[in-house]
Amino acid sequence: MSTSELLIPLHVSYIQKLGENKDDLTYHLTSHLRLNAVYWGLTALAIMGRQDALDRNEMIEFVMSCWDEEAGGFGAHPGHDAHLLATLSGIQILVMQDAMERLDVDRVAKFILSLQQPSGVFAGDAYGEIDTRFLYCAVNALSLLGRLGDLDVKKTVGYIKSCRNFDGGFGASIGAESHAAQVFVCVAALAILGRLDEVDVDTLGWWLAERQLPNGGLNGRPEKLEDVCYSFWVLSALSILKKVPWIDAEKLTAFILSAQDPEGGGIADRPGDMVDVFHTIFGVAGLSILGYPGLVDLDPVYCMPAEVIEAKGLRKDWQALPRREK
Amino acid sequence: MSTSSSPEPHLFATDPAWADVTPIEQYEGSTAPLAPILYGAVYKDATDYLRAIVASNEKSPRVLELTEAVVRLNPSHYTAWQYRYETLLALKGSTPRLIAKEEDLMDELAIRCLKSYQVWHHRRLLVLLSVERKDGKLAEAEVERVKRELEFISRSFEEDSKNYHTWSYRQWVLSHFFGSSASSSVADNDEDEDTIESVWTKELAWTERMLEKDVRNNSAWHHRFFVVFERPGARVGEGEIRRELRYTKQSIALAPNNASAWNYLRGVLHRLSIPYASLQAFVTPYTVVSGDKPGSKDAAGGEEDEIIDPENPRPSPGAQLPCPAALEFLADVYEKEGEREGVLKAVEIWKSLANEHDTMRRRYWEHRIREGIEAISERKSA
Numbered sequence: 001m002s003t004s005e006l007l008i009p010l011h012v013s014y015i016q017k018l019g020e021n022k023d024d025l026t027y028h029l030t031s032h033l034r035l036n037a038v039y040w041g042l043t044a045l046a047i048m049g050r051q052d053a054l055d056r057n058e059m060i061e062f063v064m065s066c067w068d069e070e071a072g073g074f075g076a077h078p079g080h081d082a083h084l085l086a087t088l089s090g091i092q093i094l095v096m097q098d099a100m101e102r103l104d105v106d107r108v109a110k111f112i113l114s115l116q117q118p119s120g121v122f123a124g125d126a127y128g129e130i131d132t133r134f135l136y137c138a139v140n141a142l143s144l145l146g147r148l149g150d151l152d153v154k155k156t157v158g159y160i161k162s163c164r165n166f167d168g169g170f171g172a173s174i175g176a177e178s179h180a181a182q183v184f185v186c187v188a189a190l191a192i193l194g195r196l197d198e199v200d201v202d203t204l205g206w207w208l209a210e211r212q213l214p215n216g217g218l219n220g221r222p223e224k225l226e227d228v229c230y231s232f233w234v235l236s237a238l239s240i241l242k243k244v245p246w247i248d249a250e251k252l253t254a255f256i257l258s259a260q261d262p263e264g265g266g267i268a269d270r271p272g273d274m275v276d277v278f279h280t281i282f283g284v285a286g287l288s289i290l291g292y293p294g295l296v297d298l299d300p301v302y303c304m305p306a307e308v309i310e311a312k313g314l315r316k317d318w319q320a321l322p323r324r325e326k
Numbered sequence: 327m328s329t330s331s332s333p334e335p336h337l338f339a340t341d342p343a344w345a346d347v348t349p350i351e352q353y354e355g356s357t358a359p360l361a362p363i364l365y366g367a368v369y370k371d372a373t374d375y376l377r378a379i380v381a382s383n384e385k386s387p388r389v390l391e392l393t394e395a396v397v398r399l400n401p402s403h404y405t406a407w408q409y410r411y412e413t414l415l416a417l418k419g420s421t422p423r424l425i426a427k428e429e430d431l432m433d434e435l436a437i438r439c440l441k442s443y444q445v446w447h448h449r450r451l452l453v454l455l456s457v458e459r460k461d462g463k464l465a466e467a468e469v470e471r472v473k474r475e476l477e478f479i480s481r482s483f484e485e486d487s488k489n490y491h492t493w494s495y496r497q498w499v500l501s502h503f504f505g506s507s508a509s510s511s512v513a514d515n516d517e518d519e520d521t522i523e524s525v526w527t528k529e530l531a532w533t534e535r536m537l538e539k540d541v542r543n544n545s546a547w548h549h550r551f552f553v554v555f556e557r558p559g560a561r562v563g564e565g566e567i568r569r570e571l572r573y574t575k576q577s578i579a580l581a582p583n584n585a586s587a588w589n590y591l592r593g594v595l596h597r598l599s600i601p602y603a604s605l606q607a608f609v610t611p612y613t614v615v616s617g618d619k620p621g622s623k624d625a626a627g628g629e630e631d632e633i634i635d636p637e638n639p640r641p642s643p644g645a646q647l648p649c650p651a652a653l654e655f656l657a658d659v660y661e662k663e664g665e666r667e668g669v670l671k672a673v674e675i676w677k678s679l680a681n682e683h684d685t686m687r688r689r690y691w692e693h694r695i696r697e698g699i700e701a702i703s704e705r706k707s708a
Contacts, residue, residue: 032402079377081405127408129447166551166593175501175556176494177548209687210585222585223542224488246690 003260006287008294011280012050014265015041018277034077035066037277039089042096044281046305047288047296051096060099063090071126072107083125084115088137091144092304095312109147112138116152120159121173131172132163136185140302143192143314157195160186168203180211180220184233188301191240191316201241208234209246216251217270227269228259228279231286236300239289242319249290249321256283291321335368336395338375343388349374350381369399380409385416398435401442411451418455425456433478437485446495449475457503464503469521472503480532487536493545497552500529505558522559529553534573541577547586555597562598570594572636575608579639582612582649592655602659608638609659612652613675616645650684661698666705669698 018041019027030037038059045051065078066086073082074090087108094100115123115138122134135156142148162174163186169178170186183204190196211218211234217226218234231252238244258271259279266275267283288298297306301316309315338344351374372395379389393410396403418424429452436445453475457468464472479496486492504525530553536546554570555562571594577587595602641647657675660668673695680691 032404127404127447129443165548166555166597167589172490173494175497175552177490177545179490206690207589209690212686214686221488222544222589224544243690246687246693248686248688251686 003257003262004254006048006257006284006292006294007260007262007265008048008050010262010265011260011267011284012045012048012053012265014261014275015045015277015280016053031077032080033085035063035074035086035093036076036089038062039093040277040281042093043304044277044284046096047281047284047298049294049296056097056099059093060097060102063093064102066090071111072104073111081125082111084112084122084134084137084141085124087112088141091141092302095144096304096308103145105145105147109142109145109150112141113150116156119174120152120155120157132160132170132182132189133172133185135159136189139189139192144302144312148192153193153195157190157193157198160190160195161198164198164200168200168207177221178207180208180218180230180233180237183208184237187237187240191301191318192314196240199241201243205238205241205243205246208238208241209243212247212252216248216253216255218247218252225270226255228256228267228286229269229282231256232282232289232303235286235289236303239300239318239320240316242317244289244319244321253287253290253292256286259283289320291323293324293326295323297323337368337371338392338395339371344375347375347378347382350377369396372396372399373403376406376409380405385413387417387421389413390417394431397444398438401435401438401445404444407444407448411448414455425452428452429456436478436482441486441489441491443491446491450495450498453499469503472499475499483536487540487543488545490545493549497549500525501558526553526557526559537577541581542584542586544586547590551590551593555594567594567598567600571605575605575637576639578612580642582641582645582647582652585651588651588655602655602662606656606659609652609655611638611640612645612647612649613656614648616647648683650679653679653683657694666702669702673698 018037042051042054042059045053063074066074066076066080067090068075068080068082071082073084073087075082076086080086091103091108094102112122115125115134117123117130120135121130121132122138123130124134124137139148139151139156142151159174160170163170163172163176163182165171165178167178169180170183171177171179172182176182187196187199187204190198210222211220211230213219213226215226217228218230219226220230220233235244235247235252238246255271256267259268259273260266260283261268261275264275266277267280268275269279284295285298285300285303288295289300297320298304299306299309299315300318300320302309302314306315338347339349349371372392375392376396379392390410390413393406393413396406397410400406414424414428429449432445432449432452436449453472457464457471476496476499479492479499482489482492504522530550533546533550533553536543537550540546554560554566571591574587574591574594578584578591581587591605594600595605641649653675657672657679660672660675662668676691676694676698680688680695684691
C-alpha cells in the first residue's frame with residue numbers, strides 16, 4: 001500500500017487493536033499515560049470521521065474508573081493518583097462522548113485550581129512538577145467545564161508572559177529554552193484567555209516557520225531532528241496566529257504520510273520508526289489543519305473536533321488551510 | 327540488587343524477606359493470564375509489591391530496595407519516585423549518610439534515565455536536603471557540593487547535549503544557590519561576592535566550551551543569554567556588550583548557516599536597543615554569492631592581504647554563501663531605514679529569498695514583500 005495517501009482504514013484498525021495485548025510489557029510501562037492514550041486514539045478517530053469505531057459506553061466507564069475520589073480529579077489509570085494531564089484527557093473524552101453529566105464539575109474545578117502556584121504556573125500534581133503544559137491543561141479544562149471565571153487570569157497570563165524568550169518563543173518555565181510544544185501550550189492558553197496581545201506574532205510566526213526542514217518535516221527547536229508530532233504543535237500555534245501558509249504545506253503533508261506504517265497502520269515520529277498512538281493523532285491532526293481531503297475539521301486550540309468546540313460556544317479566532325476536495 | 331545482572335531475576339514474590347507482604351495486582355479480577363515474557367513478569371512483580379507497600383504506608387529500608395527495582399525498570403514511574411523520597415525523609419534521621427548514598431546511586435542511575443523528568447526532580451529534592459543553609463550563608467563544603475552537582479550535569483551532557491530537563495535543572499541550581507538575592511546568597515562580605523561572581527564567570531566559560539563542541543547547540547546559546555543577560559545579578563556594561571557582539575559575530579563567521587547564532591544576535595540587539603544598521607558592514611559579506619576570485623582568502627571574495635577587522639569577521643573559507651539569515655538581516659536593515667529606496671532594496675532581497683535562497687518559506691517572503699510595498703504606497707497617498 002502506498003504512503004502517498006492517508007491510510008484511514010488501517011489507522012482505524014490500529015487504534016482499535018491498541019490495548020488488546022494487555023500482556024505486553026509496553027502496555028504496562030505506559031499505564032502512566034493510559035487515559036491520555038485513550039484521548040489520543042479517540043480524537044484521531046474523530047478527525048478521520050470514525051469516532052464510532054470504539055465503544056462509547058466502555059470508554060466512558062474506563063474514564064470514570066480513573067476517577068481519584070480522594071483528590072477529585074482523574075488519574076492516568078485506575079488506582080493512579082490524579083494528575084492534570086489525565087484530568088484534561090478525561091474531560092475531553094467525556095465532552096466528545098457527550099457524557100458531561102458524569103462529571104462532578106465543582107470537585108474537578110477545585111482540584112484543578114488547587115494546583116496553581118503563587119507564581120501563576122500550575123503543578124501537574126502533588127509531586128510538584130511545574131510546566132507551562134500543565135498551565136494549558138488547567139486553562140483548557142476549566143474552559144470546557146465553563147469555570148474559567150474561577151481562575152485568576154492576570155496571574156496566569158503573567159506567568160506565560162515571563163516565559164517569553166528573546167526569540168519570541170516560550171519555554172516550559174521561566175528561563176527555559178523556546179520549544180515548539182511549549183509554544184503551542186502558551187499560545188493556546190493565551191487564545192483561550194483572550195490575551196494573544198502578549199504574543200509577538202511576526203517574530204514567533206517566523207520562528208515557527210523556521211522549524212521546517214528541507215525534508216519537509218518540522219522540528220521543535222533549531223538544529224534538532226524533525227518529528228511528526230511537531231506537525232501539530234507548530235501548525236496549531238501557526239493557525240492561532242493565522243500564519244499556516246508560512247510553511248510549505250505540500251512538503252509537510254508528504255513527510256507526515258511517509259511516516260505511516262502501510263502494513264499495521266499507525267504513524268511514527270519519522271519514516272521507518274515504530275508507530276505509536278501519540279504520533280498517530282498528531283500526524284492526523286496536522287493533516288487536518290493542512291486541509292487534507294476527507295478529514296474532519298480540528299479545533300487547534302483545544303485539539304478536539306471543531307464542531308464540538310463550536311457547539312459549546314468556545315471557538316476562538318484561528319485559521320486553518322481550506323479543506324481540499326478529494 | 328540489580329535484576330539485570332543476576333542469571334535468575336529477583337522476584338519479590340519468592341523472596342523470604344517479603345513473605346509478610348500480600349502483593350496487590352493492577353487488574354483486580356482480571357482472568358487474563360500473563361504471557362511468560364520474563365521481563366514483563368519481573369515488572370509486574372515489583373509493581374504489585376509497590377502497590378501493597380503504598381497501601382500499608384510502610385517506610386522501611388526494604389522499601390528503598392523495592393522502589394529502586396521499579397524505577398530501574400521504568401524511570402517514569404512517578405509514584406515510585408515520590409514514595410521513595412517520602413521513605414528517605416522518614417529514614418534519614420536514623421540512618422547515617424543515607425542521603426549521601428542516595429546521591430551516589432542517583433549519579434549511577436541518572437545516565438540511564440536521562441529523558442525522565444523524575445530523575446532530575448529527585449536530584450533537586452536531594453540537593454535541597456543535603457545543602458542546608460545556616461543564617462542564609464552557604465558553607466564552603468556546601469558550595470563544593472553544589473559545584474559537584476554542576477559537574478555531574480556537565481557529564482550528563484556528554485550523553486545528550488540538548489536534554490531539555492538537564493538544561494532547566496542547571497539553570498535552577500545556579501539561580502537557587504548563586505543568585506544574588508538575599509535568601510539564596512553566599513554573600514555576606516566582599517569575599518563572598520567574589521565567590522558568586524567567579525561562579526558566573528566560570529559558567530560563561532563553561533558555556534563557551536559547550537559551544538566550541540557544537541556551535542549549533544541551541545540550548546547552549548539560550549543558556550548563554552541567561553548567564554549574560556537574565557541571571558539574578560546580571561550586570562551588562564559596555565565591555566559585556568562588545569564581548570557578546572564580537573563572540574556572536576565570530577561564531578557566525580565560523581558557521582554562517584546557524585539559526586541559533588543569528589537568533590542570539592537579534593536577541594542581543596533587541597535587548598540593548600542597538601540598531602540593526604550598526605551591523606550592516608559585518609553582515610554584507612555574508613550576502614554575496616560564494617567568491618570564485620582566484621587567491622580569495624575567504625568565501626566572500628576578500629583579498630589575501632586585507633587587514634583583518636575583529637569587529638567584522640569575514641565568512642570562513644568554504645562557507646555556503648549567500649547565507650539566507652544574513653540576507654534576511656540585511657533586508658531588515660534596509661526596511662528599517664524607513665525610506666522608499668530602502669524598502670525597495672529590501673523587496674529585492676525578499677524576492678531572492680522567495681525564489682531562490684529559501685523557497686520553502688516563499689509565502690512568508692511574499693508576505694514581507696506585500697507589507698513593504700503597502701507601507702510605501704500608504705506613505706505616497708498620505
